[in-house]
Amino acid sequence: MNDLSSIAPSVGASFNEITQLIVTARQRAVQAVNTELIELHWQVGAYISRKIEAAEWGDGVVAQLATHLARTQPGLRGFTRANLFRMRKFFETYRHDAIVAALLRQLPWTQNLIILNQSKRPEEREFYLRMAIQEKWSSRELERHFKAALFERSVVNPAKVSPLMRQTRPEALSVFKDTYMVEFLDLAQGHVEADLQGGLLRRLRDFLIELGRDFCFVGSQYPLQVGGRDFALDLLFFHRGLNCLVAIELKVGRFEPEYLGKLDFYLEALDRNVRKPHENPALGVLLCASKDDEVVEYALNRSLSPALIAEYQTQLPDKKLLQAKLHEFYALNVDE
Numbered sequence: 073m074n075d076l077s078s079i080a081p082s083v084g085a086s087f088n089e090i091t092q093l094i095v096t097a098r099q100r101a102v103q104a105v106n107t108e109l110i111e112l113h114w115q116v117g118a119y120i121s122r123k124i125e126a127a128e129w130g131d132g133v134v135a136q137l138a139t140h141l142a143r144t145q146p147g148l149r150g151f152t153r154a155n156l157f158r159m160r161k162f163f164e165t166y167r168h169d170a171i172v173a174a175l176l177r178q179l180p181w182t183q184n185l186i187i188l189n190q191s192k193r194p195e196e197r198e199f200y201l202r203m204a205i206q207e208k209w210s211s212r213e214l215e216r217h218f219k220a221a222l223f224e225r226s227v228v229n230p231a232k233v234s235p236l237m238r239q240t241r242p243e244a245l246s247v248f249k250d251t252y253m254v255e256f257l258d259l260a261q262g263h264v265e266a267d268l269q270g271g272l273l274r275r276l277r278d279f280l281i282e283l284g285r286d287f288c289f290v291g292s293q294y295p296l297q298v299g300g301r302d303f304a305l306d307l308l309f310f311h312r313g314l315n316c317l318v319a320i321e322l323k324v325g326r327f328e329p330e331y332l333g334k335l336d337f338y339l340e341a342l343d344r345n346v347r348k349p350h351e352n353p354a355l356g357v358l359l360c361a362s363k364d365d366e367v368v369e370y371a372l373n374r375s376l377s378p379a380l381i382a383e384y385q386t387q388l389p390d391k392k393l394l395q396a397k398l399h400e401f402y403a404l405n406v407d408e
Contacts, residue, residue, distance in 0.1 A: 107177045110184065114176070117163030120156060134160075150181070162188060169194070175201045182211045186218070192395070193402075196223045207285045220253045224394035228401055232368050237355065237378035244314055244355060244378070252282055252359065252384045259386045265324050268384075269306060272322075286313040296341045305338050316352040317342050320359055327363035327381055329371040336377040359384050 120137075123129035138153040145151075165188060166173045175198075176184055183204055191197040200223065204214055229250040237244055256278045257271035272279045273292055280287055290308040297303070307320040319338050323331060335356045342354040356379040368381045 103178075106180055109181060110177045110179075113159045113181060114163055114173075116151075116156065117159035117161070118167070120160045121163050124160070158185060158188070165197075172198050172201060175205060178205045180211075183209070183214055186211060186214050190218050191223075195227075199223045199226070207281075209281075213281055219388055219391070220255075221389050221391045221394045222249075224391070224398045225249065225251055225389070228394060228397045231380050231382065232363075232365065232372065233380040234372045234375040234377060236376060237380060241314070241352075241355065241378055247284060247286075247311065247314060248357065248380055248382065250382055251389075252382060253388060254279070254282070254384050255386055255388050257386065263324060265306075265322055268322050268324055272307070283309070284311075286311050287318065288312060290317070296338065296345065298337075298341050298345075303338070303341070305342075308342075311355075314352060314355070315350075317347060317354040319354055319356045321356070323358065323360040325361055327358065327360040327368060327371075327383075329367065331358055331360075332371050332375055332377075332379065332381075335379055336375065339377050339379070353378060355379065357382060 120129070120134060123133070134156050135153045138151060138156055141148055141151045162176075162184065166176060172194075179187075179201065187197055187200045187204070191200060200214070200217070203209070203217070203222075207213075209217065226249070231245060231248040231250050233245065233248070254268075254272070256275055257268070259267060259271060269292065276289060280289065288310045290310055292307055294305040294308040295302060296305060305319050306322045309318040309320065310316070311318050319335065319342060321331065321335050321338070335358055339354045339356045347354060356377060358379065358381045360381065360383050363381055363383050372379070372381065
């Protein structure tokens with residue numbers, strides 16, 4: 073019997089390299105199978121579309137095709153009458169957009185169907201396609217973001233950031249949100265800051281998904297010492313894409329301008345005492361229960377820190393209301 077604990081470190085490192093080769097190859101194989109499957113659905117959808125447009129086929133013929141495939145290909149799954157019509161819709165929706173069509177091959181069929189069936193606009197479809205690829209959302213996570221109206225919120229309510237962040241870190245604008253959904257915490261109406269922070273730590277995985285996959289948790293009540301005094305930052309993260317620390321301060325009430333001074337102080341302490349030489353300056357987020365956008369604008373306008381002010385919501389938003397606001401937004405900007 074082999075005792076793996078007795079393997080020399082150099083040999084063990086070699087074993088790990090081989091293991092990684094196997095894992096990588098398997099991932100490529102799964103992606104290759106998915107790409108071929110999406111391409112098959114595309115081609116079948118294109119064939120059916122052409123036959124129907126040429127008036128050579130009707131709906132009844134598609135139903136006959138599904139029956140024929142079930143009889144002649146007994147191991148074949150997913151080619152029901154309903155799915156064949158979905159493949160047709162899939163092709164007809166994206167056939168004139170080569171850039172977006174190229175994204176489809178990077179997602180499984182289930183995620184593609186969710187985006188296809190729940191999106192109302194081409195911009196929304198592209199948004200969710202890119203985000204699902206970037207964030208590697210499961211179908212369950214993707215469904216949640218649709219329920220949370222992420223696209224509508226991103227367009228109607230972009231992140232409120234300081235001028236310094238906008239000027240020096242424009243790439244960060246696409247990373248942060250104006251509102252973060254924490255409905256998974258089931259917080260009571262009169263919750264206090266300890267309830268919010270404790271809930272976020274207990275459901276850290278869900279919070280990281282809401283923040284974005286490039287966020288890595290560093291610590292809570294993160295200790296900072298300045299001038300012989302001890303301070304504690306509510307939450308500290310690191311963002312791999314931005315290559316910087318991200319400080320998050322929690323407030324269970326509405327935003328008040330004086331909160332920004334404390335966040336500025338924490339960012340200065342992080343940059344002087346915690347940040348590594350190869351990292352970019354830290355960014356800060358004030359996460360409040362509510363905020364007045366005009367007060368936020370005034371407070372941020374003179375801020376010398378790369379910071380933003382966002383709010384958290386304990387219930388999913390009214391999606392119909394956000395869709396109405398989105399419709400107004402597009403109507404106002406149609407001629408611009």
